[in-house]
Amino acid sequence: MGSLIKADQTWVLWAILTGLAAGSIYLEGKYKWASKVTSSIIALAGALILSNLHIIPTESPVYDTVWSYIIPLSIPMLLFNCNMKKIWKESGRLLGIFIIGSFGTTLGAFIGYFALHKYVPSLGYVAAIMTGSYIGGGVNFVALSDAFNVPSDIIASATVADNLLMALYFFVLLAMPSIPFFKKHFSHPLVDEIESSGMAALTSDNSNISRKTEITIKDVAFVIASSFIIVAASTEVAGLFSKIIPTGNAFLKALNSLLGNMYLVLTTITMLLATFKSEFFSSLRGAQEIGMFFMAVFMAVIGVPASISQIIYKAPLLLVFCAIMVLINLLVTLLGAKICKFSLEEAIIASNANIGGPATAPAMASAKGWTPLVGPSILVAVFGYIIGNYFGIIVGNILI
Template identity: 30%
Template sequence: MPLIHADQTFALSAAMMAIVAFGLWAERQAWGRKLGGPLVLLALAMCAANLGVIPHQAPVYDSIAGLLVPMAIPLLLLRADFRTILSEAGTMLKAFAVAVCATVIGAVVAAAVVDMGAMEAKIAGTLVASYIGGSLNFVATAEAVGLQDSSIYVAALSADVVGAVLFLMLLMLLPASALVRRWLPSAFIGDPGAPTAEADSVQAPAVVSPTFHLPSIANGIALSLIICGLSSALSAVLGMESLFILLVTALSLLVANLARPLARHISAEFEVGTLFMYVFFAVIGAGANLGTVLGSALPIVLFAAVMVLVHLVIIVTVGRLLRLDLAEVMIASNACILGPPAAAALAASKGWRPLVAPGMLVGILGYAIATFIGISLTSLLG
């Protein structure tokens, strides 16, 4: 039983915001700039959950995923320019294709190294679908391949979360390595301890204080909620709730490019959206139950760990061969493994504004292809 119970909404919310505040403070310190605020708060939330301070699951976590994350997407995209998106789209799509192939290869290698028993092919296909798409693809693939044993299903879900957190922590460590930065240079990333002029010209520095004007901030939040409300209504009318994030993204981009005068009445929207996504990172960290590693999920956790490690090695290696940018590789990889919201969150947290929209779009593509790839891999391994 955790110190703060799942039904203690205010106490749990206070704990999560304290973790986020620490992450924001940390990224202004020399050591924190090397690691990045999201990595710090992700690790802190994971430690707090596994040491019994906060729960791994709670209704407030669902509220964050269901409300703050969709709200953050329009806030992060309201100044996205189609011309910038198109200039980045080709490279990002190439990087995403590498990430998808790296995930499949990682699964094949993991299946050869880790013995998951008779259900191995089904588990592998389901996890690959999840790591290329998202939770909807996990459910759809599990049903399609007949992964019906409840104990294995729950173990796979647990391993999915632990593997995703491991991946995210390793991914965010890449820019901290001088060797990786030399191997895979980036116009977006300088020395974490001393940002270069080139990096400053591309990214929006987190240390620059925006102009905070309460009516303008309220306008941005209101517009975000309107976009989310319309997207929810449209997805309900179409009878496809899975289209919600796609519609939020599409409407946000349309507003950003066809209703640009609105931007004059909005301020600090990117910072507010980034704050929402930081809370989302804390929720991801809290959801990693390391206790499952010692239980029935151990083989599946090992499988997921090998898969994401191979994935990272391949994207960095092939990224070098294709002369890809490290920042673009990171966002494409994140869009593949964790989906569009996490890709947007990482790009926003690093100040890589030009990569937010392309990362969202390739992540949505992952939703479209993941189930097919997962089912195909199950047949291949079976």
């Protein structure tokens, strides 16, 4: 069934995405109920409804543009105030809970497989590619699909299930800090800091959305130009590393994946500049505001491909399988956080970094106002790209 608005109606789709982002931010700043729901959920839900009512298409070059350009541009903006020494120290903590969650993903793949393999043909393929995807991201999904020669129909069905589940899972993660059970059993220093200071970010309170900030044209110009320059330089540097570093053995392949990853290079360059040229970058006003608006647009895009009808007709059991993997990841992450005394915020962002990758994790961290976790979330999610293929190959070799 076709959509009312076609995939090539570029300006109309941009109007809808930016309208959803702006409208959700307005509602959160205006109404108490919306501040509880959060603008991220409102934007995501709005896009989910529009796509499932067949008003907007589930695929379009516009959405690809958001992934390819809007997200990379927003990352430097959100990191302009980051101190590199502090970030590396904090990412070490987040890396620990991220690795625990990676084992949870792998455990979930085995549990899901043994529970459903009698009912779903070729489930071993899905277990392998989703293990890589739920530790790293789409890069691992594609790499493992190619490595195991996964049939195209399985790839399509797994993609559909993954899209809907990711949208639903982000609802859960965004809501968790407000649930009394989790607040009772886990420490939550960043939530406490936001509540005690009265300065909520996009998702806690109305003050940050509606606050008066004097932003000049010079600020806007320097923020946008700096972001473009950093992204351009990062892309070229990552591409150069990817070409010159051989892949003859496992170590070199890992090094190639690490230094050839644009997100890691982008994060590193931005934090180096923010650390050693802090007097310039910290003086730029509007970077957080523009970056957070871009992230709101991205949250809308996350909800678009989640076709409920396709799940019902094509891949219901695959949705269940993916849900088992994600649930086990979350349970193991929370258990690890409890035992090792990680905070609730760290557990949520680590699980997001596992399941969603280096784009969604900083989006959620910035949306919740957990600024100290924005940089580390990118670093650990990019690390997931490196280890995701290894975990996926192990699972595939056992189950296929």
